Amino acid sequence: MRLATILTASVASIAIVAAGAAFAEAHGPKRIGITQNNVGVDSYQTTYEQAFIAAAEANADVEVVVLDAGGDVARQIAQIEDLIQQEVDAIIIWPTNGEAVIPAVRKASQAEIPVVVTNSNIAEAGFDFVSSFSGPDNITQGSRAAEIMCDRFKALGSENEARVVQISGQPGYTTAIERAKGFEDHLPEVCPNVTLVETQPGDWNREKSQQVMEAFLVKYDDIDGVYAGDDNMGVGALNAALAAGRAEGITFVGATNFAVGYEAMEKGEYWGSIYQSPVDDAEAALQTAIDLLNGEELPFLNYFDTPKITQDNMGDFTKPVF
Amino acid sequence: MSRADIGRFLARQGILIAFALFIIGFTIANGRFLSPDNILGVVRSSAILGVMALGVTFVVISGHLDLSVGSMMSFSTIVVLDLHDKIGPVLAIPAMFAMTLCLGAFNGFLVGYLKLNSLIVTLGMLSAIHGLTLTYSGGKNLDIADKDGTWFDIFGQGTALGIPVPILMFLGIAALLGIVLAKTPFGRKVYAVGGNGTAATFSGIRRAHTVFICYMISSGCVAIAGVIQASRSLGSQNTVGQGLELDVLAAVILGGASLLGGSGTIFKTVIGVLILGFIQNGLLLVGLDFYVQYVVTWVIIILAVWLDIAAKRGRLWSSIA
Numbered sequence: 001m002r003l004a005t006i007l008t009a010s011v012a013s014i015a016i017v018a019a020g021a022a023f024a025e026a027h028g029p030k031r032i033g034i035t036q037n038n039v040g041v042d043s044y045q046t047t048y049e050q051a052f053i054a055a056a057e058a059n060a061d062v063e064v065v066v067l068d069a070g071g072d073v074a075r076q077i078a079q080i081e082d083l084i085q086q087e088v089d090a091i092i093i094w095p096t097n098g099e100a101v102i103p104a105v106r107k108a109s110q111a112e113i114p115v116v117v118t119n120s121n122i123a124e125a126g127f128d129f130v131s132s133f134s135g136p137d138n139i140t141q142g143s144r145a146a147e148i149m150c151d152r153f154k155a156l157g158s159e160n161e162a163r164v165v166q167i168s169g170q171p172g173y174t175t176a177i178e179r180a181k182g183f184e185d186h187l188p189e190v191c192p193n194v195t196l197v198e199t200q201p202g203d204w205n206r207e208k209s210q211q212v213m214e215a216f217l218v219k220y221d222d223i224d225g226v227y228a229g230d231d232n233m234g235v236g237a238l239n240a241a242l243a244a245g246r247a248e249g250i251t252f253v254g255a256t257n258f259a260v261g262y263e264a265m266e267k268g269e270y271w272g273s274i275y276q277s278p279v280d281d282a283e284a285a286l287q288t289a290i291d292l293l294n295g296e297e298l299p300f301l302n303y304f305d306t307p308k309i310t311q312d313n314m315g316d317f318t319k320p321v322f
Numbered sequence: 323m324s325r326a327d328i329g330r331f332l333a334r335q336g337i338l339i340a341f342a343l344f345i346i347g348f349t350i351a352n353g354r355f356l357s358p359d360n361i362l363g364v365v366r367s368s369a370i371l372g373v374m375a376l377g378v379t380f381v382v383i384s385g386h387l388d389l390s391v392g393s394m395m396s397f398s399t400i401v402v403l404d405l406h407d408k409i410g411p412v413l414a415i416p417a418m419f420a421m422t423l424c425l426g427a428f429n430g431f432l433v434g435y436l437k438l439n440s441l442i443v444t445l446g447m448l449s450a451i452h453g454l455t456l457t458y459s460g461g462k463n464l465d466i467a468d469k470d471g472t473w474f475d476i477f478g479q480g481t482a483l484g485i486p487v488p489i490l491m492f493l494g495i496a497a498l499l500g501i502v503l504a505k506t507p508f509g510r511k512v513y514a515v516g517g518n519g520t521a522a523t524f525s526g527i528r529r530a531h532t533v534f535i536c537y538m539i540s541s542g543c544v545a546i547a548g549v550i551q552a553s554r555s556l557g558s559q560n561t562v563g564q565g566l567e568l569d570v571l572a573a574v575i576l577g578g579a580s581l582l583g584g585s586g587t588i589f590k591t592v593i594g595v596l597i598l599g600f601i602q603n604g605l606l607l608v609g610l611d612f613y614v615q616y617v618v619t620w621v622i623i624i625l626a627v628w629l630d631i632a633a634k635r636g637r638l639w640s641s642i643a
Contacts, residue, residue: 040461042559171612201612206555207562211367215606218360219352232463232559239555243479244359260465260557322462 029063032056032289033083034092037119038071043322044256044278048119052282062290073100080104084111090289092116098174102126114292118285120174127300134288135281137303138175141274142182144308145253148272149225150191152251152310159191162224165216166199167209167237169229176201179229179255194225202233209236217244225251231261231273238270257309262319265311272310275317280304329636336633337578337590340626341597348604355607362486368599369488370395370547370554371566372592375573376492376499377543379591380536382574383503385516385583386433386440388540390425390447391570395563397455398422398548403464403558411474419545425451426541427534434533448567455560465557478554488550495546499539500588512536516583573598576623578630597626 039049049066056064065088069076073096083091084107091108093115095101102125108115109129119135153159166183169176180199187194197220202209209228216223217240226241228234234254241247247269254261257273264270284304291298309317348355374391381388398418405414429447433440466472480487503509511532514522523529552558577594579586601622605615632638 040456040560042561043462046461198609199612200606205562206557206559207370207551210555211602212606214363214367215360215603218354218357218363219607219609235557236555258463260463263465 029061030089030290030293031063031065031086032090032092032286032293033065033067033086033088034118034285035067035069035076035079035083035094037069037076037094037096039068043258047322048278048282051279052286055283055286059286059290062286064286069096071096073097076101077104080108084108084113087111088113089293090114090116092118092285092289093122094118095120095122098123099125102129105129114289116285116289116292119281130300131292132288132298132300132302134285134302134304136276136306137301138178139182140303141255141276141306142179142184143186144182144274144306145179145227145255145272146183146186147190148308148310149227149251149253150187150194152253152271153191153194153224156251158224160193162191162194163220163222164194164196164225164227165213165220165223166196167202167212167226167228167233168199169201169233170203171201173204176204176229183227197223202228202236204230204232206232206236206239209233210240213237213240214244217241217246223250225253228252228254230254230256231258231270234270234273235260235264238264242269257317257320258322259320262314262317265309265314268311270311272308274306275309275320276306277320278322334634336630337576337593337597337626339633340629341593341600343629344597344600344604344622344626348600348607351604352607355604360603360607362489364599364603365492365596366486366488368595369486369492370551371569371573371598372492372595373495373543373547373550374566375570375577375591375595376496376588377540378570379574379577379579379586379588380499380503380512380539381440382571382579382581383516383583383586384512384533384536385519386533386536387444387571387581388429388537389441389444389567389571390429390451391540391544392563392565392567393448393452393455394422394425394541394544395547395551395566396558396560397425397451397458398545399552399558399562400455400459400464400560402548402552403466403556404459406472406474406552407467411472415549418548419542422541422545422548423538426537426539426544429541430534430537433537434530437530452561452564459560461560463557463559469556472556475553475556478550478552478556488554491546491550495543496588496592503588508532508535513584516585518584569598572623576626598623 036049037045039045053066056062067079069079076096080091081104091113095117101122105115105126106129114131117130117133121133153162168180184196187196200212202212226237228237231254234252238247238252241250252270254273256276261270261273288302354360374395378388378391401421402414402418405417429444432438432443477487482490511527514527515529515532519529551562573594574591575581576597577590601619605618610618
């Protein structure tokens with residue numbers, strides 16, 4: 001397997017460098033290279049790539065070099081170096097690891113190629129070498145989820161006694177930590193009498209989340225709300241509650257509205273989520289890079305809007321494709 | 323029973339003693355640990371890992387490894403879900419079994435007949451099958467369109483006689499494979515091949531064939547696990563089985579099978595699976611901070627292995643073995 005990877009990588013690199021050299025001679029549209037985290041591992045990233053390519057094709061002023069690190073930090077570093085060699089005008093990176101890519105990002109910055117980080121930011125130590133971040137604001141997502149939950153409790157009249165459990169994403173993962181922080185900090189501000197009784201990780205995995213929820217249901221006789229770090233885990237928790245016959249009285253709120261979450265909302269079993277479109281994410285990243293190249297002044301953090309979606313307003317949103 | 327008999331019995335069942343100790347410990351920490359609902363819940367969610375571990379037990383006893391079971395389980399789950407909507411569950415299940423068994427046959431051919439190192443072969447298959455699954459699904463999550471109108475949920479969510487179906491399947495397959503391993507000529511060949519392959523060959527045992535069948539059993543178990551998994555949530559991510567190969571191996575080794583081959587039993591693998599399942603659940607019920615859970619889980623597992631070894635040699639530590 002390793003040998004095959006090395007061979008493929010070498011052939012690909014040679015092809016990329018050769019193609020790059022050929023391109024560099026011609027003056028033409030701005031060339032933007034992107035190295036993604038792990039296309040194909042989930043629907044979000046797959047849709048993101050398709051949307052990115054579509055947006056680039058629709059714009060005659062840009063040409064894109066689309067690469068995928070396959071979740072491998074070493075490969076991503078090599079890809080950044082390739083893009084530097086090709087002298088692209090800008091590099092967009094979806095970090096496989098917020099720390100390990102910093103030296104490669106620094107090289108790009110030294111070569112005076114602007115770097116845009118997309119979706120998940122790199123560690124703060126690397127901020128000096130990055131021109132801009134484009135992506136969702138996970139802390140706001142967490143606090144919006146707290147508002148959704150709190151508004152629902154008020155509507156049900158249980159805002160003074162409700163007890164909530166949280167199922168968070170993969171431990172150590174920035175998105176997971178930020179969403180949990182946003183939720184935990186904001187919930188007491190909007191609903192001071194609601195208790196967050198326990199948080200356990202569901203590792204972005206529906207099956208794991210279902211097991212965690214099963215344990216919560218055994219442990220607590222009274223659960224009024226479940227906040228999950230994404231809808232995949234939220235639906236896992238819902239399945240556990242349905243199996244135990246206790247879904248009726250529980251308000252389920254997630255984040256990153258997935259098709260399964262949307263469907264469960266249609267059925268009236270799942271209350272709300274945060275609508276985060278990979279298409280918006282991809283288009284925002286490309287636009288940020290283009291704006292930078294056009295010399296526009298941009299804030300360091302460019303968030304695209306991720307609105308609240310609940311059973312009440314879901315008609316305004318199209319069903320997610322992932 | 324004389325004192326010596328009790329001693330010999332305890333020495334053979336060190337892992338059972340460890341299991342009993344954990345159960346007592348967790349029950350003291352949280353009274354609901356031993357409630358029937360919780361026990362059924364834990365065994366039910368362990369069933370997927372458990373069925374896979376039963377198959378891997380054969381491979382390990384035959385002296386080999388199977389690291390491809392995790393990604394193979396993702397494959398079978400995704401395939402059966404996809405085919406469910408295309409050709410209906412009645413055809414989808416056998417079609418998926420056929421495909422998964424082909425993967426097992428490939429493993430078995432490479433390790434059994436070509437005599438390639440099983441660690442390398444199945445590590446490679448782990449990646450290859452993951453790629454296959456992603457290609458097959460185009461990277462998207464798969465969900466059954468009409469979740470209320472299918473009977474396919476019976477394998478993961480149904481109950482019979484008040485007991486969840488996954489548990490019945492796990493125990494049923496465990497009983498069947500337990501008999502195959504302990505009571506049939508084939509079972510004795512598996513031990514012989516794993517214990518001393520050369521001697522087995524000179525005794526007229528077809529070594530390659532035996533190893534091949536072990537990998538087929540392993541992939542068959544994976545296919546069953548895939549059906550349970552798919553049926554449990556009627557939808558799945560591509561990575562649903564990712565990392566399970568190590569949990570499976572841990573359960574098998576925890577049960578006392580030797581990585582060098584030639585020893586182990588189905589019963590002990592079942593105990594190994596239950597220990598892993600109850601540790602995970604127990605730590606959740608105790609409500610330990612989850613960063614700490616990773617550490618504690620493995621401290622407990624290592625303690626269990628130590629108790630098992632200590633019971634076998636009759637003392638806690640020894641300078642010889």
